[in-house]
Amino acid sequence: MSISIRDSIRWLPNPASEPTSTIVLTSPEHRFVDVRILKDINNDDLSGRLDWAFAGISSSxxxxxxxxxxxxxxxxxxxxxxxxxxxxxDIFPQDDGRTLETGHMVNPDTGKMTDYEEIWRDLEPEGIPEDTDEQPRARCVVLELKDAEREQRGMVVCLGQHCQGVMRQGDSFAAERWQWINGEWRLKFRVGELWIPGPEHIYADVISSQNKHIMGENMLQKWDVVEMSYA
Structure with a gap:
């Protein structure tokens, strides 16, 4: 499992920059949710606009x-x-503990396949404080939604003190990012109108009761618990 933060992206031959706040949460079974939020052009605050968000399964x-x-x-x-x-x-470890990723993909600004370089750093997952004297362990919970009849697909990864989710239903799309700050879960970003289960549902409905499903609004979504483990 990993919490990966992107420090920069470079579309060759242009210089490196980081116009987004990009976080990727990856589970032990390699399911991931990647949310990239544009920053305000005048500072590092989130602009409230989504650059890209997606989820899936990784392999190497x-x-x-x-x-x-x-x-x-x-x-x-x-x-x-x-x-x-x-x-x-391709992934190359760097001397400062970060990693360099190189490859080629479509540059959204030009619409053309372009060589790129990305610098990533990993955060150590931290647990949520509990009513115990023991050091809390980081927990990972993954929810997945698959409903071909309603054209619904979604994934949520809640890892330690971070939680991100994405969902698509037909042409509609939604994405969320939550973070544990000062003793509570705070919604850092949301786009779209579709309902996505957040950490409050994961902790109340999954962890406390060991439920294997979370039903969405109007009972029209069935999110399956596909992973639950500790770091």
Whole structure:
């Protein structure tokens, strides 16, 4: 499991920059939710506008001594056919503990396939304080929504003190980001009108009662608990 923060992206041959707040939460079974929120042009505050959000399953292999990763999308804010998205890159550890990812993908500003470089750093998952003297362990819970009849797909990853979710229903899309701050869960970002279960539902409905499902608004969504583990 990992909490990955992107520090910069470079579309070659342009210089590196970071116009977004990008966080990727990945579970032990390699399910992930990636949410990228545009920053305000005058500071590092979130602008309230979504750059990109998607979820899926990652895999990796070694090619000629280099770790090569593939991220297969099952929900994507930019397309109704996420299985057609090719998302892969090579990973190189850096001396400062961060990682360099290189590859090529469509530059949203130009619409053309472009070589890119991204710098990532990982955060150590931290547990949520509980009514015990023991040091809390970081918990990972993953919810998944699959309903072909209603054209619904969604995924939520709640890892330690971070939680992100995405959902698509037909042409509609929604994304959320939550963070544990000063003893409570706070909604940091939301876009779209679709209902997504947040950490309050995960802790109340899944962890406290060991439920294997969370039913959405009007009972028209059935989110399955597909993973629950500790760091």
């Amino acid at each position: 292999e070694t090619r000629n001594g280099v770790r090569h990763c593939t991220w297969r999308h099952v929900v994507d804010g930019r397309t109704r056919t996420p299985e057609e998205v090719v998302d892969e890159g």
